[in-house]
Amino acid sequence: MADAVTSTGSTPGTSGPNPRRAARTARRAQYRSAGGARGGLVLLGVVLLAVGVLTVLLVTGVFGQGRPQRPLLDPLVEQFLLANGTAARLVAILAGLVLVLLGVWWTARSLRPESRPDLVLDGGPDTEIRIGASAAADAVADGAATLPGVTRARARMVGSTSAPAVRATVWVGEDVADGEVTEICRRLDAEILPGIRDALGMADLPVAVRLELDAARRDDRPRVS
Incomplete structure (x- = not known):
């Protein structure tokens, strides 16, 4: 299982950044540019x-x-x-x-490793609010880990300070059915990510989520020789 769900946080009819720039940033969230x-x-x-x-x-x-x-x-x-x-x-x-x-x-x-930019928010005249890259990424991972069927999650910031993005990997249990995977994707995009964007103050923050099957329990079983 290796499904990628990319969400840019934009909705039809709303004003936001340049569409081409948003598309490039969304692609950057999915994979490193070559x-x-x-x-x-x-x-x-x-x-x-x-x-x-x-x-x-x-x-x-x-x-x-x-x-x-x-x-x-x-x-x-x-x-x-x-x-x-x-x-x-x-x-x-x-x-x-x-x-x-x-x-x-x-x-x-x-x-060279990918950069992990901090989130820089506008706090008003002569004021800058900076959120650490690890704090923003952990917010995405912690939110995804609360969903039923998700065993663990990991995220990291990518891109640049002017165009940040989040790349996350979410592991689901072996007993999760296909319908439950679809529900996980829906809830990630509809419930978890919008709340995180609101908390971070970045409504258009692109987030790419990769789903993986968690086989850690199977791999940790003692082997009989």
């Missing part, structure tokens, strides 16, 4: 595809017969590099360093 990694891989794939196409065209003689047997660099380019060897080596070293730094940055960005 847009940067996908964009880099697409760019790398396009470059490799272009190199492959040019190689095929070169071998098939599109750029002239006997071109594959000629030197890779044009003689004029080769003479220029030989005449400016020091400058060419410096440019190559700098380009290599840039590529290494770009790779390190990309790797660090992909592996």
